Amino acid sequence: DTAVSQTPKYLVTQMGNDKSIKCEQNLGHDTMYWYKQDSKKFLKIMFSYNNKELIINETVPNRFSPKSPDKAHLNLHINSLELGDSAVYFCASSPLTGTGANVLTFGAGSRLTVL
Amino acid sequence: AQSVTQPDIHITVSEGASLELRCNYSYGATPYLFWYVQSPGQGLQLLLKYFSGDTLVQGIKGFEAEFKRSQSSFNLRKPSVHWSDAAEYFCAVGGNRDDKIIFGKGTRLHILP
Numbered sequence: 001d002t003a004v005s006q007t008p009k010y011l012v013t014q015m016g017n018d019k020s021i022k023c024e025q026n027l028g029h030d031t032m033y034w035y036k037q038d039s040k041k042f043l044k045i046m047f048s049y050n051n052k053e054l055i056i057n058e059t060v061p062n063r064f065s066p067k068s069p070d071k072a073h074l075n076l077h078i079n080s081l082e083l084g085d086s087a088v089y090f091c092a093s094s095p096l097t098g099t100g101a102n103v104l105t106f107g108a109g110s111r112l113t114v115l
Numbered sequence: 116a117q118s119v120t121q122p123d124i125h126i127t128v129s130e131g132a133s134l135e136l137r138c139n140y141s142y143g144a145t146p147y148l149f150w151y152v153q154s155p156g157q158g159l160q161l162l163l164k165y166f167s168g169d170t171l172v173q174g175i176k177g178f179e180a181e182f183k184r185s186q187s188s189f190n191l192r193k194p195s196v197h198w199s200d201a202a203e204y205f206c207a208v209g210g211n212r213d214d215k216i217i218f219g220k221g222t223r224l225h226i227l228p
Binding site for chain 2: 004035040041042043044045048056090092100101102103104105106107108109
């Protein structure tokens with residue numbers, strides 16, 4: 001049973017389209033995250049949710065909208081895709097809230113390619 | 116603001132040789148420090164962490180790291196690398212006030228046979 005699962009693993013789409021990436025964790029964790037890893041492997045936090053509540057929202061274009069229907073799921077919807085959105089998007093979860101003493105469990109990533 | 120610097124983008128070592136990957140952090144209070152490893156096409160996996168106590172921490176796969184407050188460093192070491200250790204290694208820092216964990220830019224480890 002995969003602890004943090006993301007779908008799809010690969011996504012190829014045209015500029016201007018809208019796409020979603022889904023994430024589910026079965027660890028019972030309270031906090032979930034989206035990270036973006038660019039072509040140089042730099043990993044940057046985008047969003048963090050605790051039990052469906054948004055707690056971290058970095059300076060991300062508002063074309064990116066996270067949604068957490070329950071604490072086990074965190075989806076990422078991207079509108080009007082641009083070339084610069086091409087990256088690997090990682091979902092992660094952690095058991096604690098309000099502290100950086102958090103061990104993250106990552107999904108395998110979703111590689112988005114915008115043509 | 117917290118930050119992490121990994122000064123080496125690439126490191127190449129021979130199989131069986133010792134390894135040290137450098138990490139320097141900036142944080143205004145006591146940091147929580149992590150090393151993660153990413154194999155090709157995979158997500159990140161925790162190698163080890165430092166929260167408090169003994170400054171030399173042991174992790175999985177024979178790795179260890181030493182927290183040196185005076186140098187703001189948390190270097191990762193392994194006495195003898197194996198070909199399977201070839202991967203990207205990320206140092207990360209977290210604070211005690213929020214959930215934000217910041218990653219360094221990573222060090223790619225290459226192993227020579």
